[in-house]
Structure formats: structure tokens, C-alpha cells
Amino acid sequence: MRGIKAHFLISLVYLGYVFYFFEAFFFEIFHLNICLHEKGFNYEQLLQGIREKYPDSHNKGIVYILSHMANVEMYSIPVMEEYRKGKHTQVYALAQPSKLNFINKLLSWYRVRPGMGVIWTTKSLFSKMEEVIVQKKASFCMLVDQKPKSGGLFIRFFGEYAAFPVSGLRMCMNQNLIVVYAAAYRILPGIVKLNMQCGKNPHLKNEIELPHAPHYLSTMALSEAELYHKNSIKEREKDVSLEMSFFVNWIEHQIRKHPEQWSWDYKKWSRDPAGNSKLI
Numbered sequence: 486m487r488g489i490k491a492h493f494l495i496s497l498v499y500l501g502y503v504f505y506f507f508e509a510f511f512f513e514i515f516h517l518n519i520c521l522h523e524k525g526f527n528y529e530q531l532l533q534g535i536r537e538k539y540p541d542s543h544n545k546g547i548v549y550i551l552s553h554m555a556n557v558e559m560y561s562i563p564v565m566e567e568y569r570k571g572k573h574t575q576v577y578a579l580a581q582p583s584k585l586n587f588i589n590k591l592l593s594w595y596r597v598r599p600g601m602g603v604i605w606t607t608k609s610l611f612s613k614m615e616e617v618i619v620q621k622k623a624s625f626c627m628l629v630d631q632k633p634k635s636g637g638l639f640i641r642f643f644g645e646y647a648a649f650p651v652s653g654l655r656m657c658m659n660q661n662l663i664v665v666y667a668a669a670y671r672i673l674p675g676i677v678k679l680n681m682q683c684g685k686n687p688h689l690k691n692e693i694e695l696p697h698a699p700h701y702l703s704t705m706a707l708s709e710a711e712l713y714h715k716n717s718i719k720e721r722e723k724d725v726s727l728e729m730s731f732f733v734n735w736i737e738h739q740i741r742k743h744p745e746q747w748s749w750d751y752k753k754w755s756r757d758p759a760g761n762s763k764l765i
Contacts, residue, residue: 542661548663707735
């Protein structure tokens with residue numbers, strides 16, 4: 486994409502940051518933000534269905550993996566509604582601390598306000614995750630389209646290999662949490678439409694096929710994105726690598742439908758997979 490069309494798309498991306506500001510500091514304070522379901526999707530049915538589909542994880546939390554589409558903070562609106570009804574476990578968002586303390590306070594306020602918890606991605610990340618998983622059967626929301634500074638899993642994304650972080654997701658899968666993909670797009674400032682999809686969940690061995698399941702509970706239509714040196718991936722990384730490859734293909738499709746909604750200002754494809762991947 487080049488020329489006027491590309492510049493117009495970029496301008497819409499930056500306009501999304503303006504909308505985010507108003508949604509965070511005005512709409513949220515007055516409880517005006519709205520999260521609708523995309524046509525054909527029902528969140529309550531998804532929750533019920535994944536418990537039936539994976540009976541061994543009925544007492545475990547859920548890990549929602551997502552990318553920077555629209556306002557990711559608004560994805561939590563229906564989730565926290567179910568939590569307040571007692572139908573969902575406590576949800577924690579993983580957050581990378583900024584060098585600016587006021588940014589950390591702002592982010593924490595925005596996420597704690599609706600009832601979520603925040604776990605900072607510091608050296609104590611995994612011990613804190615394990616603690617809330619064991620004690621509170623916690624669920625997690627994590628953005629997985631960041632570019633890790635080193636290592637990571639290289640997957641073909643929009644035609645070229647890009648690095649994706651997998652350590653947080655691996656931790657959740659090792660604890661038998663159910664993986665769910667999430668994406669949303671903004672239709673107006675303060676209003677987003679949410680779509681979710683049950684993940685492939687290769688780590689959950691006891692899977693029950695649900696007759697007449699809606700598309701977001703079936704994994705038959707999911708397909709993999711290309712993994713870099715797939716045959717050389719270590720055994721302990723195979724499940725998380727497979728899950729991430731399915732997510733990357735799914736989220737690329739979501740972004741292609743609404744490219745102006747993907748707020749990404751990093752050089753996602755700047756790292757060369759040769760000599761950079763720690764998973765091979």
C-alpha cells in the first residue's frame with residue numbers, strides 16, 4: 486500500500502489514539518464506553534461452551550490473547566460484567582512498566598477501575614502469575630503482538646517473519662488455562678465491537694467435540710501461520726508455538742478487515758530471525 490491511500494490509513498491510525506484519550510479520560514469516568522458483540526458472536530455462550538469443551542479445565546482460568554486493535558481496555562467490559570455476576574474468575578492484565586511513573590499510575594488506574602488486576606512484567610512476573618493462578622484461579626489478558634527485544638518466536642506475519650513473545654502464554658498453558666483469541670474494532674468513539682475465538686489449545690488433551698457448536702467454539706476453521714524453522718523448535722515449546730501460529734493467522738485476518746484499527750508504532754519486522762530466535 487502506497488501513496489495517498491497509505492497516508493490516509495496512517496492518519497486514521499493516529500486518530501484512533503485521539504479516540505483512546507477521550508475513551509480513557511472522559512467516557513470511562515462517566516461509564517459511557519460500550520462494548521458490543523460482533524454479529525454472530527455471543528460471549529456468554531463462549532464461556533459456557535469452552536467449559537463443556539475442556540472439562541478438565543472447568544476450575545481453571547482463561548487466558549485471552551489479543552493485539553493492539555481499537556481500544557484494548559474496552560475488551561474487558563463484558564468480561565468484568567461476568568466477573569461481577571460470579572461467572573468468571575478474577576482477571577489480571579500483564580503490563581510492561583514505563584520509564585515514566587505517571588504513565589504506570591495512569592495505566593494501572595485505567596485497568597483497576599473496572600475491577601481488573603495488574604501484574605507488571607518485571608523479574609517477579611512468573612512467580613506472581615503462579616501465585617494468583619494457584620490461589621485465585623486467575624485469568625489473564627495479554628497483548629502478544631509486541632516485539633520482544635531478544636528471543637521470541639518468529640512467525641510469518643503479513644508476508645514477513647516477525648518476533649512474538651511467548652513466555653507469558655507458555656506459563657498459562659503449562660497451568661492448563663484455556664486460550665481464547667480476542668479482537669475488536671471501533672465503530673464510533675466509545676463504542677467497539679468484540680469478536681472472540683476459542684484457541685486451538687493443543688495442551689488440553691481431553692477435548693469434547695460439541696455438536697452444532699457456533700464457529701467461535703469450533704477450531705476446525707483455524708489454520709497456522711508459517712513458523713520459522715518449525716521442525717527445529719524444541720519439544721517444550723511446541724504447544725505454545727503451535728497456539729501462537731494459529732493466533733497470528735487469525736489476528737492477521739482480523740487486521741486485514743480493519744487495518745486502520747491496528748495501532749502499532751514499533752518496527753515489528755526489524756529483527757532478522759536468523760540468529761535471533763531462541764526457540765530453535
